[in-house]
Every structure is written in structure tokens, then in C-alpha cells.
Amino acid sequence: MFYLRLVRGYRVLDLGRWLLTATAAAVVAAFLLRALGRALSDPPGAHATVQRLLWCLPPLLAIAWFAAVAARALPVQRPERMAGLTAAGAGPVRIRLLIAGELALACALGALLTLLLFLVLRNNIAGAALAPELGMGVPLPLAAPVALLTLLPLAGGLAAALAVRAVDPLPGGEEPDPLHRFGPLRTTLAALLAAGGILTELYALRPAAAYDPRTLHLPADLGHTNAALLGGWAAAALGLGLLTGPLLAGTGWLLAVGRPSPRRLLAGRGLTGAARRLGVPLAVLAFTTAVVLTSVRHWVAPGADGAGPLPAAEAVLVTGCVVAAVLARLVELRALRRPGGAALSRLGASPRLLLGAAMLRWAAAGSVVLATGALTAVLGAGMLT
Template identity: 40%
Template structure:
């Protein structure tokens, strides 16, 4: 009840972000229920159902990431004057943020259930959609309840863990910060590069063992080969991108500030270095998601995202399009929300620069410079890794 009262008076932008979580939860719940419908309708295809359920874990993780990003920027989860005196300390505010996230995800899951039942024809009217997509047999109520609870539980726990007291993000850049704060590169860059290289090497090795007779979970000779090895190599490459992204953003900031840099380059590089951990993590996830989408396109072609099969190669049809869209949209929204959060955290520093006479045009040019450089460099890195990772899959 307290979470509802605190959230009722929020600004429209806050409600819009909560609505995005609501929509993402609805889409993920629909995917989970569609997987259950396939399992019930085709009991002999246990491996296919297990693979569909494993694929649903990716949209589930993307939805949880979006829910955490929205909860971090929710004004109801921040300490304000008088809250401690009223008994609202950091622990209770964390619980309120988690409860708000759970409530939004529960409502979204219920919407996904209604859409799923309507397409199956369980709410009256003719069924909509192919039978192979949603199935027609009755669903076990216990399984439906477990799958509907998956999104609220995962998102709520992730929100509580990330926002728990004592786990704070790096502070906004200040004029009196010691130089070593801006020069300390995140430790994940070399490890991320090594993990990405190992994943690409494993893909190249495993690609030689793929073919018509290869089995998905075959692990001969103590090494992961075949399709499983290719997929494992791509997962390692994606994890390497996520791990290396903060360090890469920090390195871009250092390069911008090198040499006889002017005020625009110096300010843009300083901000990138200070915000590398905060902005780099969601950027790394977005890079991995784009790399995975490109790999799927290489393997299945345009039919991978079509509403119907394409030369017998499409894996899920409309569910592929829904799941891929959920992952890409959620990760992109996380980046935008994190950028807005970073801008809010720098508001005091920006106001101080304006008070000492810094032109507004200089601040805009610095923002445009760091955004353009980030887009160009990270797009090039993502495209190169995605092309190398998708090569063995296409072969």
C-alpha cells in the first residue's frame, strides 16, 4: 500500500518507465506460456521444449535488467528529507522499490496470460494463430502459476539485490576528485578481451565438428564440439563483450583527453571516464544482444524473424520475433535510462560549470562528441565481433 501511495504522485516520465516494465513482463510471460503450450501439445518433443524454455531465459533476464534500471531511477526508492524520521530508511525503501517492481510485473504477467488464453480460444471466440504455436490441450494450473511467478520473482529479487543498502554506484564527477579516480581503468577490460577471444577460438574449433550428424549436446573427446560448441563459444564472446564494455568506454574517454585536448575533448573524455562503469554495463549487454541478433540472422536468414517458416529453417517463427524484439528493446531502453540517470547525477557539476561562465554550447558539443564517438567505436567493435562469431554459425 505504501508503494502505491509513493508511486501515485510520480511524474509522467516515471509512469512511462513503469509502463515499459509492464509491457516487457507481459511479453516475457506470453513467451513462457507459449513454451508451456508447446510442451503440453507435443509431449514427445521434450528436447525441443527444453530448448524453447532455455531461450525464454534470455528475455527474462532482459526484462529483469529493465526492471532494475527503472527501479534505480524511481524517486520513490530514494531517501528524501523527513523519510528517516518517518521510519523510511534505506532498507524499507529498497523493499518498497522491490514491491513496486513485483506489482508491475504481476500485472504484466496477467496481461500476458489473458493474451495467451485469448489466442488459444480459452476466453471464448475462435482461436487465433497456428496450432503449432500455442497448442490446444488444457494446461496444468500449477505450471501456469510457476511460469507467471517467474518474471515478478526474478525482477523483484534482482531489484532488491541491486538496490540493497551499501551497494552504491560511483558518484558523479566532481571538480575536486583526485586524478587517480578518472585514471583507474575498470579491471574487466583485459578479462573481457580474453573471454571474447576464447569464445571466438572455441567457435572456430567447434565449427569443424558441425554437420548433419552432429548432435546438440554431444561432448566427445573432453572438448565442446558440434553445435553445442559453437553456441558455447558465442556465449563466451557475448560475456566478454559485457565484461569489457566498461573498460572500453573508459579507454575511449582517456583517448579523447590525450594530447593537447581542448575544453570540449577534455570534458567529454572526463565524463566518459567517470561514467564508464555506470554506462558501460548496459552498453555491453546491448552489444551482446545485437551480436546475438546478427548471429540468428546469419543462421536462419530473414525467415528467423518471419511470422511463418522460411524454407523450413525458422526455429520459432513469431515467438522468435517477439523474443528478439523484447531483448533488443529492453537492452536499448536500459542504455537510455542509464544515460538519463548519469545526466541527472551530473546535474550539480553541470550547474557549477554554468555558474563559472561555461558556455552552454560547449557543454552541448562535449555531449555530442562523446555520444558520437561511443556510437562509432562500439558499433565497430560489435560489428566485428558479431561477424566473427556468426561466421562459424553460418558455415
């Protein structure tokens, strides 16, 4: 009943977040039920069931991450709701559970709708093409789909509960760690990891290694590679992802260094202050885009076998979840900057100045993401050649 009352006060942004979560959960539930149907249709002794379930892991993790980002942004986006809950006696733990329960209900609703559609299609409605995917003609153990679909609300709710800070989320309250600096040790380790991965892949691509056997078979018809290429690319991608936040902060510092104009000063200080919150979402966005573009380039290359519908559908779903998480983080940052923007307007800052600072800030952030994503894509393409 409490969540029904919350729905009555939903805005367009709240409803969109809830519907996106339910839709993504419905698609992942379809993947899980397809794996179950194929397991029922396969002959005894087939060993592809575990592989199909592993294919469901990336979109499941993508939904959990989106739920975590959305839950983290909710107290900032809706401070009046948090203030009302606090005034009603809800403490930090209860508010965290309420936010987690809201997103878990969205995941459960999407999974339930997919399960109903799955059961309807199994009732001799689906054609012969879908019969193996649904396990038609084989009795369906009720515990199997229920156990699989329970993973969705558990993953979404647990990720949301862990993402919300265990502090009193009162409107206007300061975070316990407002510092946006990155430690030199972390930045140095990330740079060394990226450089080591790049050098390892370049060494594995040297002309003398052109005839080395590539014994690792990659999924989704991406061909073969070897351990040195795969390990170098993975280390470089991880290092570049960890460097995204420090690069954003450093770019903001460069914008504000010297005697900057008001536009440069606002853009640089704003980018440096948002680097910690933006680092992880933009790093995941750059990595996901690089992997998807590299895979598509390999699939459409002459002589390639192409990809089946499952990898393509998962790529679309994971990319959608990552983009939605980045948008949720941007909305959170906008809400956090709203008091500062109002103060600048009262001091006489023109809207044109604020708009120019915002455009310069996002141009600098886009350049960082483009650089890290392009380098990751180039290294990935070299691994698949």
C-alpha cells in the same frame, strides 16, 4: 495503498518505466502460457515441453535485468522521493523493498492481464489455429499457470532488490566506491579471453578444417556448427563485453591527454567517469544487437528456412528491454551530471561548449560500442557459415 499514493506523484518518466515493465512482463507471460498450452495439447511422452520453457528464459532474464537497471536509477532520478521516505523513517532496507515491490507489482499486473486474456480465449473464442497454443479441449490445472506467472514478479522484484545499494540513498550522497578505474588484472584477463576466443575461431575456420563435421545443432533454425567455433565465439564475445568498460575509460583518457581543448577535456573526463556505469549496459547492447543482426542475416540468406514467430518475437522483446535499460542508465547519468553542469554554467561555460562536449563524448562511446559489436557480429557470422 502506499503504491497508489506513489502513482499519484508519477511523472511521465516514472509512468513510462512502469508501463514498459508491465508490457514486457505481459509478453513473457504469453510465452510461458503458450508453452503450457502446447504441453497440454501434445500427446503423452512428448519431450518438447522443456525446450519451450527454455525459450522463455532469455526474455525472463531480459526483464529481470531491465528491472535491476531501473531500480538502480530510481534513487538518482527521484531524490525528493527518497528524501521524503527517509524523513518519514524508512531506512535503506525498507526503501530497497519498496522499490522492489513497485517493479514486482508492474510485472504481476502484466502477467495477470495476459492470464485473463488466456482464460478468455480458452472459452471457445479462439479459432482452430490458436487451439493447440492454448490447450483448448484439455482441462487446465489452476496451479500450473499460477506457478509459471509467479516467476515474473519474483524475478523482477528480486533483481530490483539486489540492484539497489544497501546504503542510505539521500539526495547528493556520495557512493561508497566513487572510483572509476578498472583493475589491470581484470582488463588483462578480458583481453586474453577475447584474443583466445578470436584465435580459436580463426583456427577452426582454417582451410584445412573446411570439411570438419559440424555436429552441434543451433536453435531457431540457425543451422549447425562445431564445438570449437561455438566456444571460440562465446569466449570472444564475453571478452569483448568485459573490455567495453575499460575501452570506454581508455577512450576518455585519450580525449583528455596532452593539452586538450575545454571541449575535449570535458568529454574525456565525463566519459572516463561514466565508464563503469555505462560499461555493462553498452556491452549487453552491443552483444544483443550483434546476435540479432547475425541471426537475421542467416534467416534471410538464400536457401535458409527462416525463423518461426517465437524467435522473432523474443528477439524484439529482448532488444527492447536492452535498449530501455540503456536509456534508463543514460537518464541516471544525466541526473548525476546535473549538479556539475549547473556549476560549469555558473562559472561561465557556454551551452554550446557543454553540448559539444556531450556530442563528442557520445560519439566516442558509440565508436567503442560499434567496434565491439561489429567484431562480435563478424565472428558470429563466421561461426554460422
